[in-house]
């Protein structure tokens with residue numbers, strides 16, 4: 001793995017002019033650290049981690065994202081999970097990709113526990129329908145109870161079923177079946193989970209963007225031209241004004257680019 005940007009020094013990183021050339025020298029924990037001045041002050045920082053083909057597809061031919069990924073993408077995926085308090089994911093991605101509970105990672109679990117955090121991030125699923133299989137390991141074998149985020153007017157029978165195995169959070173306007181994304185982010189932060197990571201999918205990310213709650217995008221761009229009609233990494237309402245982002249870091253391995261963009265504070 002090569003670090004292409006920043007070319008200037010960042011705290012703790014090797015001096016410019018001696019950019020690291022090997023994976024061992026790229027400190028992913030440092031490059032992807034959440035901003036302590038935000039998260040330690042009790043405010044949420046929402047990061048998205050998405051992968052795209054070179055021509056903008058968010059799904060491979062089989063409709064899933066795994067075919068777009070690479071070993072380096074999987075390493076970064078693991079680091080981002082290890083740094084997060086909660087992984088926010090749309091119910092369609094959970095169903096399509098057969099989500100399982102997060103696994104403790106030996107390199108991080110002890111440090112997380114020592115800091116008073118659970119060894120793994122909580123998985124938090126956004127759903128209107130509550131059409132989830134509550135008998136699967138995602139609910140029955142999670143180290144920390146899986147959260148289900150839904151709206152106030154959800155189906156009462158399904159809500160009762162969810163409450164038997166999941167930690168249910170209602171986050172929406174009175175009378176709505178859908179989740180209000182701002183309320184959802186704030187509800188998670190109110191529990192002390194300020195390091196937020198969303199793994200999509202595109203519908204969820206589009207709504208987080210429209211609600212102007214996206215602080216950071218970690219985008220893996222794979223060297224594939226897929227064609228076809230796959231969606232982009234966002235698929236939903238447009239924000240009132242386009243969200244401007246700033247490039248902070250750029251890594252490369254095997255032709256894949258790993259860019260980290262944060263919101264431009266002026267717009």
Ligand SMILES: NC(=O)c1ccc[n+]([C@@H]2O[C@H](COP(=O)([O-])OP(=O)(O)OC[C@H]3O[C@@H](n4cnc5c(N)ncnc54)[C@H](OP(=O)(O)O)[C@@H]3O)[C@@H](O)[C@H]2O)c1
Nearest residue numbers: 050051064090091092093127128129179200201202203204
């Ligand atoms: N390229 C990537 O990085 C990437 C990442 C993730 C996923 N994917 C791919 O993307 C596809 C799935 O993405 P998707 O965009 O179709 O779906 P998604 O964003 O994963 O999930 C959409 C679902 O989330 C729930 N939802 C969304 N907004 C809601 C709201 N405001 N209130 C309540 N519930 C809400 C609904 O669940 P209910 O239907 O239960 O009501 C909705 O059907 C899969 O093929 C997956 O492989 C790609």
